[in-house]
Amino acid sequence: MSVSTKRKRESNENDNKNVKLFVTPNKTYSSRPIPFKQIDLNSKLPKVEICHFSEIPREIREVLFSILTPNDLYKLSLTSHEYYGYVNDFLRSSMGLVYLKAFLSNKNTTKSTVISDDRIKSIGRLYRLLTCLETINRRIQVYKDVLFIKLHLLPGKEIEDVRSAGRFLSEAIATWPERDLEILYSQFDHHLLLKKKIEQFYTSKEVGTEPELEMDIRSCFRLMYFDSIQISYIRGCFLNLILRNRPIWFQARLFLNLFGSVTQGKIDWQMFNRDRINQHPSIDEEQVYFDMSRGFRVLDFSSQSKKLWNSNSKLALFTELTTQPSAWSLEYKAELLFYCTSELLSNTLIAYATKGYFHDYGNLIQALTLASRQNIQRYRMIQTGVNQSFERLPLLSQRNVVLQHINYAFRSTASRLLEQLQTPGMRPAEYRRCLQLLEYYDGHKVALMSFLFTNNYISSN
Secondary structure, three states: OOHHHHHHHHHHHHHHHOOOOEEOOOOOOOOOOEEOOOOOOOOOOOOOOOOOHHHOOHHHHHHHHHHOOHHHHHHHHOOOHHHHHHHHHHHHOHHHHHHHHHHHOOOOOOOOOOOOHHHHHHHHHHHHHHOOOOOHHHHHHHHHHHHHHHOOOOOOOOHHHHHHHHHHHHHHOOOOOHHHHHHHHHHHHHHHOHHHHHHHHHOOOOOOOOHHHHHHHHHHHHHHHHOOOOOHHHHHHHHHHHHOOOOHHHHHHHHHHHHOOEEOOEEOOOHHHOOOOOOOOOHHHHHHHHHHHHHHHOOOOOOOHHHHOOHHHHHHHHHHHOOOOOOOOHHHHHHHHHHOOHHHHHHHHHHHHHOOOHHHHHHHHHHHHHHHOOOHHHHHHHHHHHHHHHHOOOOHHHHHHHHHHHHHHHHHHHHHHHHHHOOOOOOHHHHHHHHHHHHHHHHHHHHHHHHHHHOOOOOOO
């Protein structure tokens, strides 16, 4: 070890011996530190008086609650019966009303108060917990007070009000049985007046004569009882409550009013009677199919509706629906069948086959083929429907007649296009379009027949 290194180490050791610990007083800052005092661990700590939450004045307790979010209040209510009661009393007080309005309002908006989706749902979840021990009538009364009195979510004034009420219900009734949902629907109707509006719509001789009434029924039901609800059996229960005890023709008309197309703020009753411009459906048209398929899918989800909606009754509703207000074009009917369940498509083909509607059977197969657009999943749906319908035809002659009508449906379409090609003075653009359609139909026919009889997928592209 060198001499310089040894001297440096000795210097550091001497410095360490002279080190003293200092602290700065807590009350006032001092530039002169005081020596550190050793703490006696054996000495007793001073006694601390603990203030229980129940000893806090109610006003202070409400101020503390107003800082928390509804999710925090929800978790706090789950801890004990004592906190459950405190939170319940807070929300029923005048301070709780101020808390609800302040939490739900969005200060960034200037025209109207907009309620956030997550916020109104958290309020509904909290009230579901706080009223779980109450009777059904008491629970419904609390919900009515919150929605229609405290928050002034009155339908008929703003669409957003009805949507917010639906979001609240989506969480507040998430665990309710069907009999309680029916009571809620009946008592809420005193504010919504949905039954009265439907009765007025029932007495209308023609559709489209009262566009405001039709849109009011649609908005009230969709926003309050359907779109915001995430649980299928609750959706189905509410849908059955307005459809039941109605004649089949009005069920179909009301169903189309609820889930049909809307154009310029009115129900577009003639959408499915017009010829489609393009071979592919538009985005708005696909949305209508999706909404209708949701309605068909939840019809038999609830336990009570399973007794009302079997395969035959759903087929009857679909058949009547596709004649409202007049017969639909086959292309729209085929598209809707693909969006609905495969069972409905098969039942439609079975009904045509067993009743001897072979001409309609062939035309529907052709429309389904074109609407499938060589999609393998849709081909499988057609194949399942054809197989199940052929099982109901024991005679080979009957099956041959069906195949002849299918072939005739494709040939008749091709014949019409060939007649157009022979029209004198046809423009070149129209001539090319007819040739493209002829090739398009022929390619789809070949692809479908190959899949049906050989189970091999052959694309015409």
